[in-house]
Amino acid sequence: xxxxKPALAxxxxxxxxxxxxxxxxxxxxxxxxxxxxxxxxxxxxxxVLVALxxxxxxxxxxxxGVGKTTLARALAGSLDxxxxxIQFTSDLLPADVVGVSVYSETRQNFExxxxxxxxxxxxxxxxxxxxPRTQSSLLEAMNERQVTVDNQTFPLKEPFMVLATQNPLxxxxxxxxxESQLDRFLLRxxxxxxxxxxxxxILRSYGHVDPCADLTPVLSRDxxxxxxxxxxxxxxxxEVVHYLLDIVERTRKSPQLELGASTRGAMALYRGIxxxxxxxxxxxxxxxxxxxxxxxxxxxxxxxxxxxxxxxSAHRRAEAILEELLDRTPVPL
Numbered sequence: 065x066x067x068x069k070p071a072l073a074x075x076x077x078x079x080x081x082x083x084x085x086x087x088x089x090x091x092x093x094x095x096x097x098x099x100x101x102x103x104x105x106x107x108x109x110x111x112v113l114v115a116l117x118x119x120x121x122x123x124x125x126x127x128x129g130v131g132k133t134t135l136a137r138a139l140a141g142s143l144d145x146x147x148x149x150i151q152f153t154s155d156l157l158p159a160d161v162v163g164v165s166v167y168s169e170t171r172q173n174f175e176x177x178x179x180x181x182x183x184x185x186x187x188x189x190x191x192x193x194x195x196p197r198t199q200s201s202l203l204e205a206m207n208e209r210q211v212t213v214d215n216q217t218f219p220l221k222e223p224f225m226v227l228a229t230q231n232p233l234x235x236x237x238x239x240x241x242x243e244s245q246l247d248r249f250l251l252r253x254x255x256x257x258x259x260x261x262x263x264x265x266i267l268r269s270y271g272h273v274d275p276c277a278d279l280t281p282v283l284s285r286d287x288x289x290x291x292x293x294x295x296x297x298x299x300x301x302x303e304v305v306h307y308l309l310d311i312v313e314r315t316r317k318s319p320q321l322e323l324g325a326s327t328r329g330a331m332a333l334y335r336g337i338x339x340x341x342x343x344x345x346x347x348x349x350x351x352x353x354x355x356x357x358x359x360x361x362x363x364x365x366x367x368x369x370x371x372x373x374x375x376x377s378a379h380r381r382a383e384a385i386l387e388e389l390l391d392r393t394p395v396p397l
Contacts, residue, residue, distance in 0.1 A: 087294060088345045093282045094142055095343075101138040101275045102131060104262025110343065111251050111360055112139055112227070116288070117295040117339035120250025120332065121206055121226040123191075123241075123364070128231060130255045134275060136187045136227040141279030143288060145184035145223070152194040158201035162211045163218075176213060181205050184221060184285070188228035192238045199245055202226065206248040223288050243367075250332050251357075252364040252379070291342070298338035299348040303396040308333055308354050314389045315366050321385060323367035333361045351395045359386045 091113075098109050112135060115122045124132040140147040150161060163179035180186065181202070191199065205211050209220045228249070231238055246252070258266065269275070283291075309330060316324030325333075337353035363382040 087291065087342070090283060090287060091291070091343055091345075097142040097279070097282050098135075098138045101141075101279060102135045103265055103269075104258035105131070105135075105255060108135060108253060108255055110340075111253050111357075113343055114336055114339045114357065115250045116223075116225060117291055117342055118250060118332075118335040119223065119225075119292055120335065121228070121248060123228050123230065123246070123249040123252040124255065125230045125232070125252065126255045130257060132229040132255060133187065133189055135255070136185075136189075136229065137276040138279065139227065140185040140187065141276050142282055143185065144281035144284045145288065146221070147185045147187070148180035148183035149187040149189060150180050151189050152191050152198070154193060154195065156194045156198050158198050161198065161201045162205070162213060165214050165216075174214070176216065176218065178218070179211075181211060182218075182220060184223055184225070186224075186226045188226055190231060191228040192230040192241055194239065196239055196242060199239070199241060203244065203248060223285070223292060246364045247326075247328065249364065250336060251360045253360050295339040295342045296335070298341045298346075300334065300338060301348070304337070304349050304351060304354065305334070307351050307393070307396050308337070310393050311354065311358060311389060312362075314393060315362065315386070318385065318389065320369060321366050321382075322369045325362045325365050329362050329365040332365075333357060336361050355390055355395075358390055359383050362386055 095109060095113060098113070099106065102109060112122055114120075116139070124135065126132060137149075150156075159179065161179050162181050163177050165174040165176050167173070168175050188202065191202075205220060205224075206226055209222070209224050211218050211220065226249075230241070257263075266275075312325045312330045312333075315321055318324065333354065336357045337349040340353045340357060341347070341349045363379060363386055366382050366386070368378055368381045368385065
């Protein structure tokens with residue numbers, strides 16, 4: 065299969081990427097494998113795979129028991145990568161995440177013992193149940209893909225992706241994530257409950273077994289890295305770039321928003337539309353890619369006025385405002 069438009073100039077460059085059958089087949093296989101476990105939420109699976117291809121991180125939020133951890137484990141089990149799960153609790157320390165230097169009496173020096181953050185796929189389970197101090201231990205890793213301990217910097221292995229889950233702030237024992245932490249996530253999404261058909265299927269298939277127990281990897285580390293490189297080569301025409309920036313500019317001028325999307329947010333959306341185009345078998349991005357990802361990428365990066373108690377309710381209002389802005393922004397033909 066070849067799915068490519070004529071190469072168009074984009075910011076002074078020309079794209080020569082061609083979607084081949086092997087790439088499309090590998091992505092279809094990965095998507096099918098994840099959906100074999102996490103059922104009834106195709107859009108959520110698509111968004112998580114977009115983040116993987118875009119070298120981004122994902123924040124999954126919802127009430128307990130709707131499959132946040134299952135989705136993260138399903139992705140990890142479908143990839144031949146090093147996976148670590150960190151259960152965030154109120155007594156977790158930064159050293160429990162990034163690692164610690166321990167004095168060796170034999171060698172008469174300090175040796176660094178890496179923490180669970182040194183993995184390819186990291187599940188930060190219930191991230192908002194730990195203190196802000198421990199939450200901040202993820203900032204450098206998520207943004208710069210490295211960890212600094214005792215003035216020594218240790219690079220993380222590629223690919224590196226954090227899949228974090230969080231419960232609503234109304235639940236006891238939770239700490240709100242600061243804006244700097246939220247900004248590190250490419251996507252923020254809520255799963256919601258499955259429909260009746262999917263829930264019946266889940267009960268009959270996994271009522272007494274672990275749904276991720278029998279998962280086998282379908283992509284190697286090298287294949288994942290290659291797909292990420294291909295995503296960054298996806299063509300984005302000038303028209304789509306300006307459409308994206310029109311939306312970003314409207315967030316900055318909206319009277320309903322105290323803080324609009326930053327340039328980093330625009331860059332995140334740009335990488336996301338490239339990844340979505342690759343996932344859907346195209347060598348070029350289209351305006352629908354922007355519309356499909358805009359809310360998930362930007363809603364947690366803007367601040368609504370009169371946001372009250374913040375948290376989930378403020379995020380929902382931000383999503384509604386972005387949907388209104390999308391409806392009012394002309395779509396290029």
